[in-house]
Amino acid sequence: MFEYAPAPESREIVDIKPSYGLFIGGEWVDSLGEDHHKTINPASEEVLAEVAWATEADVDRAVQAARKAFATWSALPGSERAKYIFRIARIIQERSRELAVLETLDNGKPIRESRDVDLPLVAAHFFYYAGWADKLGYAGFGADPRPLGVAGQVIPWNFPLLMLAWKIAPALACGNTVVLKPAETTPLTALAFAEICRQADLPPGVVNIVTGAGETGAALVNHPGVDKVAFTGSTEVGRMIARSVAGTRKKLTLELGGKAANIVFEDAALDQAVEGIVNGIFFNQGHVCCAGSRLLVQESVADEVLDALKRRLSTLRLGDPMDKNTDIGAINSAAQLAKIRELSEAGVSEGAERWSPACPIPDRGFWFPPTVFTGVAQSHRIAREEIFGPVLSVLTFRTPAEAVEKANNTPYGLSAGVWTEKGSRILWMADRLRAGVVWANTFNRFDPTSPFGGFKESGYGREGGRHGLEAYLAV
Amino acid sequence: MSERLAVRKTYKLFIGGAFPRSESGRSYAVTSSKGDFLANAAKGSRKDARDAVAAARKAFPGWSSATPYNRGQILYRVAEMLEGRRAQFVAEVVDADGVTAKKAGELVDAAVDRLVWYAGWSDKIGAIRGGANPVAGPYFNLSTVEPMGVVAVVAPPAGPLLGLVSVIAPLIVTGNTCVVVASERAPLPSITLAEVLATSDLPGGVVNILTGSAGEIAPWLAGHMDVNGIDLTGADADLAVRCEELAAENLKRVLRPAQETVDWLADPGMDRMTAFLETKTVWHPIGV
Numbered sequence: 001m002f003e004y005a006p007a008p009e010s011r012e013i014v015d016i017k018p019s020y021g022l023f024i025g026g027e028w029v030d031s032l033g034e035d036h037h038k039t040i041n042p043a044s045e046e047v048l049a050e051v052a053w054a055t056e057a058d059v060d061r062a063v064q065a066a067r068k069a070f071a072t073w074s075a076l077p078g079s080e081r082a083k084y085i086f087r088i089a090r091i092i093q094e095r096s097r098e099l100a101v102l103e104t105l106d107n108g109k110p111i112r113e114s115r116d117v118d119l120p121l122v123a124a125h126f127f128y129y130a131g132w133a134d135k136l137g138y139a140g141f142g143a144d145p146r147p148l149g150v151a152g153q154v155i156p157w158n159f160p161l162l163m164l165a166w167k168i169a170p171a172l173a174c175g176n177t178v179v180l181k182p183a184e185t186t187p188l189t190a191l192a193f194a195e196i197c198r199q200a201d202l203p204p205g206v207v208n209i210v211t212g213a214g215e216t217g218a219a220l221v222n223h224p225g226v227d228k229v230a231f232t233g234s235t236e237v238g239r240m241i242a243r244s245v246a247g248t249r250k251k252l253t254l255e256l257g258g259k260a261a262n263i264v265f266e267d268a269a270l271d272q273a274v275e276g277i278v279n280g281i282f283f284n285q286g287h288v289c290c291a292g293s294r295l296l297v298q299e300s301v302a303d304e305v306l307d308a309l310k311r312r313l314s315t316l317r318l319g320d321p322m323d324k325n326t327d328i329g330a331i332n333s334a335a336q337l338a339k340i341r342e343l344s345e346a347g348v349s350e351g352a353e354r355w356s357p358a359c360p361i362p363d364r365g366f367w368f369p370p371t372v373f374t375g376v377a378q379s380h381r382i383a384r385e386e387i388f389g390p391v392l393s394v395l396t397f398r399t400p401a402e403a404v405e406k407a408n409n410t411p412y413g414l415s416a417g418v419w420t421e422k423g424s425r426i427l428w429m430a431d432r433l434r435a436g437v438v439w440a441n442t443f444n445r446f447d448p449t450s451p452f453g454g455f456k457e458s459g460y461g462r463e464g465g466r467h468g469l470e471a472y473l474a475v
Numbered sequence: 476m477s478e479r480l481a482v483r484k485t486y487k488l489f490i491g492g493a494f495p496r497s498e499s500g501r502s503y504a505v506t507s508s509k510g511d512f513l514a515n516a517a518k519g520s521r522k523d524a525r526d527a528v529a530a531a532r533k534a535f536p537g538w539s540s541a542t543p544y545n546r547g548q549i550l551y552r553v554a555e556m557l558e559g560r561r562a563q564f565v566a567e568v569v570d571a572d573g574v575t576a577k578k579a580g581e582l583v584d585a586a587v588d589r590l591v592w593y594a595g596w597s598d599k600i601g602a603i604r605g606g607a608n609p610v611a612g613p614y615f616n617l618s619t620v621e622p623m624g625v626v627a628v629v630a631p632p633a634g635p636l637l638g639l640v641s642v643i644a645p646l647i648v649t650g651n652t653c654v655v656v657a658s659e660r661a662p663l664p665s666i667t668l669a670e671v672l673a674t675s676d677l678p679g680g681v682v683n684i685l686t687g688s689a690g691e692i693a694p695w696l697a698g699h700m701d702v703n704g705i706d707l708t709g710a711d712a713d714l715a716v717r718c719e720e721l722a723a724e725n726l727k728r729v730l731r732p733a734q735e736t737v738d739w740l741a742d743p744g745m746d747r748m749t750a751f752l753e754t755k756t757v758w759h760p761i762g763v
Contacts, residue, residue: 449608467754
């Protein structure tokens with residue numbers, strides 16, 4: 001085993017203000033309320049900044065600003081809207097190093113991931129949808145599809161800026177204006193994005209950012225001036241939102257939880273499969289709705305795969321997210337850490353066998369070692385509930401039919417993985433897996449041209465690709 | 476010689492390809508638009524709704540994996556059977572809707588034509604709504620559409636035949652199975668349509684039809700955990716809100732009632748099909 005010298009990324013490039021207001025109508029404004037909260041670096045518990053938690057009245061101001069901007073923004077020729085969005089994409093590329101550092105500081109994810117995955121995808125997403133803005137008539141939704149109006153968007157903390165891009169880029173391209181609420185633990189890149197909108201000279205009110213927690217989000221989705229609600233987050237909150245829009249004309253898209261099966265057949269290229277298993281569940285500390293959190297491995301190769309997996313996990317480096325060698329960063333919050341611990345303890349008490357590599361844990365911050373449970377039954381909580389952490393539950397199967405049965409035995413249906421060298425079996429499996437994304441001999445791939453979203457209780461609607469336009473058009 | 480006494484038809488439910496009475500033993504009197512007694516229709520219950528969902532779920536694997544060509548042929552066969560019973564449906568639509576025989580004839584013809592139109596979509600919707608996505612990397616990436624599963628439908632109260640056909644055909648042509656709550660006021664054409672479906676090679680359980688009170692039955696379906704979507708086209712405003720709230724429990728896809736009166740004779744577009752389709756995207760690396 002090699003010794004690694006620390007290779008920390010410099011944080012000099014970011015300039016975090018001590019406190020932030022709300023971004024409404026193109027201006028920074030103070031909240032009308034008194035509720036301010038600190039956002040911290042989960043790797044050190046150091047306070048990064050203080051942000052306002054927007055009140056109902058703040059949300060109302062933001063929706064009004066968005067409504068006012070809608071008239072002119074939606075009337076702009078698509079080619080002009082496109083140029084604004086292209087500008088935003090370019091500025092994101094220019095400032096990507098700064099944004100990656102900021103994301104890692106606020107979120108806890110390894111700098112290697114924010115730099116190499118999040119930020120390139122964010123820029124690509126804006127580039128992609130910019131190009132649609134003047135081509136909507138060719139998208140298959142009628143000759144002149146109309147925008148919906150004001151979109152209220154609520155995003156999670158696992159990919160803060162990427163989820164912002166998934167929400168804002170198609171909304172603007174289609175001619176809507178937006179009020180976006182970032183997650184309460186990761187507001188900083190959304191606030192940096194507000195500055196980017198100013199640098200791009202985006203007309204005031206087209207993008208509004210209101211920070212806050214659940215109450216701010218509820219005020220936004222329940223606001224009668226909102227025409228479209230887009231939410232990414234837990235299935236539990238998604239259900240509440242689905243209930244709250246009943247009886248309105250609000251269009252709703254939801255991207256919710258998952259409990260994906262990653263299925264490894266005996267004929268798979270096992271070394272690649274092991275890399276795929278690791279990427280599937282330990283990427284972004286497992287804070288991924290489409291994470292491959294259930295490994296279904298064919299019985300005949302179960303021991304071999306598990307041995308290789310444990311060997312590989314022993315080489316993962318957990319620690320300072322700003323270190324470029326780090327594989328596993330910090331858990332995003334104390335609350336999330338508590339949830340991961342609770343479910344892991346349930347795994348042990350329900351009879352599964354827990355294993356983690358020897359792994360030093362930093363003294364400060366929120367950390368959870370990569371964890372593998374074997375001997376997991378389908379009835380165990382760790383096989384049914386979304387853990388949203390670096391915890392893998394291993395089950396076995398004998399026949400392809402059994403693999404399908406077990407994979408689909410969940411109320412979720414977001415993603416699935418299949419590992420086999422046999423092409424016809426891949427397609428046979430892909431046909432039968434009830435999931436919105438199926439990764440065959442790969443996992444956790446994302447692209448702006450590729451629609452993403454779930455079946456069943458993983459939500460409805462698709463983000464990305466031509467499909468992603470539908471959520472923001474009156475069709 | 477005395478005039479021959481007609482043999483009347485007993486109108487029952489249509490569940491799993493069979494015609495059972497309501498397990499509740501209830502029925503209700505159906506009258507024509509003029510108020511004359513027509514027949515006693517079965518008044519479906521919660522148990523009937525649950526049986527119908529079970530039948531629809533059982534039929535789903537076979538129907539959704541039938542080839543699109545096969546589903547298209549069966550829908551076309553339904554159109555043929557409907558055409559063959561044209562006179563019977565014209566008479567029922569006249570009774571139910573109080574329209575002239577000429578108008579009823581147009582409505583029945585439109586229902587036949589609608590089935591033919593949707594039959595042709597079976598093997599085309601996938602090409603229109605899916606396809607390869609040009610991702611930035613060495614991956615083959617393909618999106619396809621798939622049926623959602625079991626869809627509950629509150630059929631439009633008006634247009635007891637054309638409206639009914641117009642909500643059922645787009646669901647089943649893509650491979651969904653359904654449980655339909657027929658028009659409460661004019662349910663008889665729905666059961667006669669069930670006789671058409673039962674003789675058209677459509678597997679039992681693909682379409683299940685319940686007659687009775689939409690206000691009573693639809694909420695059971697909206698809250699049912701094994702129903703994947705609900706089409707509220709025929710629900711009144713209060714019922715629609717109630718059903719949408721119940722549907723949130725397992726995040727059913729909801730098609731809300733239209734704001735304006737639906738013109739069932741107009742081009743229906745693709746919306747009724749796409750409302751109950753899922754998109755699945757498969758990735759695979761490209762390499763040697």
